[in-house]
Amino acid sequence: xxxxxxxxxxxxxxxxxxxxxxxxxxxxxxxxxxxxxxxxxxxxxxxxxxxxxxxxxxxxxxxxxxxxxxxxxxxxxxxxxxxxxxxxxxxxxxxxxxxxxxxxxxxxxxxxxxxxxxxxxxxxxxxxxxxxxxxxxxxxxxxxxxxxxxxxxxxxxxxxxxxxxxxxxxxxxxxxxxxxxxxxx
Numbered sequence: 500x501x502x503x504x505x506x507x508x509x510x511x512x513x514x515x516x517x518x519x520x521x522x523x524x525x526x527x528x529x530x531x532x533x534x535x536x537x538x539x540x541x542x543x544x545x546x547x548x549x550x551x552x553x554x555x556x557x558x559x560x561x562x563x564x565x566x567x568x569x570x571x572x573x574x575x576x577x578x579x580x581x582x583x584x585x586x587x588x589x590x591x592x593x594x595x596x597x598x599x600x601x602x603x604x605x606x607x608x609x610x611x612x613x614x615x616x617x618x619x620x621x622x623x624x625x626x627x628x629x630x631x632x633x634x635x636x637x638x639x640x641x642x643x644x645x646x647x648x649x650x651x652x653x654x655x656x657x658x659x660x661x662x663x664x665x666x667x668x669x670x671x672x673x674x675x676x677x678x679x680x681x682x683x684x
Contacts, residue, residue: 507546507549507561508542508546511542511545511546512538512539512542515537515538515541515542515545516535516538519537519538549598550597550598550599551597551598552597554597554598555568562598564598564619565619565626565655566596567594567596567601567619567628567655567678568594568595568596568681568682569593569594569678569679569680569681569682570591570592570593570678570679570680570682571591571592571593571594571660571676571677571678571679572589572591572676572677572679573589573590573591573592573605573674573675573676573677574587574588574589574590574674574675574676575587575588575589575590575607575664575672575673575674576672576673576675577670577671577672578670578671578672579669579670588607588608588609589607590605590606590607591605591606592604592605592676593605593606593682595682600617601614601617601618601619601628601630602614602617603617603628603630603632603651605632609636609637609639609640609644610634610635610636610637610640610644611634611635611637612632612633612634612635612649613632613633613635614630614631614632615630615631615632615633616630616631617629617630617631618630619655625654625655626654626655627652627653627654627655627662628651628652628653628655628660628662629650629651629652629653630650630651631648631649631650632648632649632650632651633646633647633648633649634646634647634648634649634666645668647666647667647668647670648666648667649664649665649666649667649670650664650665650666651663651664651674652664653674653676658677658678659675659676659677659678660674660675660676660677661673661674661675661676662674
């Protein structure tokens with residue numbers, strides 16, 4: 500994807516350079532150094548705006564990247580791996596994303612978790628969110644549910660995600676999420 504962004508930056512810079520050169524030809528008061536600095540500054544501003552915001556606009560999403568920004572209601576079906584602690588828990592996922600970064604935060608009544616690394620992978624025609632996370636239980640729950648590291652893989656279908664998670668504490672389960680609100684990063 501970085502190669503595509505570099506190509507876009509080059510196209511934007513060349514286009515702006517040509518436009519500014521034409522304008523400078525029409526107005527001889529513009530000096531070449533001013534042209535170069537203007538083009539470079541404008542290109543950088545456009546690239547930053549694109550990476551942060553403009554890629555989310557459907558017709559400008561040249562990378563066809565899924566926009567997961569938002570609040571997601573999530574149901575976790577878990578198995579603590581000890582033979583008797585199993586059940587379901589509701590939580591909220593907050594996903595903040597730009598073109599190159601995804602942050603996933605989860606809140607339940609017992610823990611908060613946050614992603615350390617996250618990426619979207621497209622395998623065949625299916626796109627999945629993979630992320631590594633750390634949990635931080637509330638003070639009341641640290642003894643029975645200590646800090647853990649985990650990984651999740653969620654398959655994305657429109658405004659729904661479904662997948663699995665597992666942790667270094669030998670817990671595992673299924674996550675089913677539905678987008679309920681769009682947010683911007």
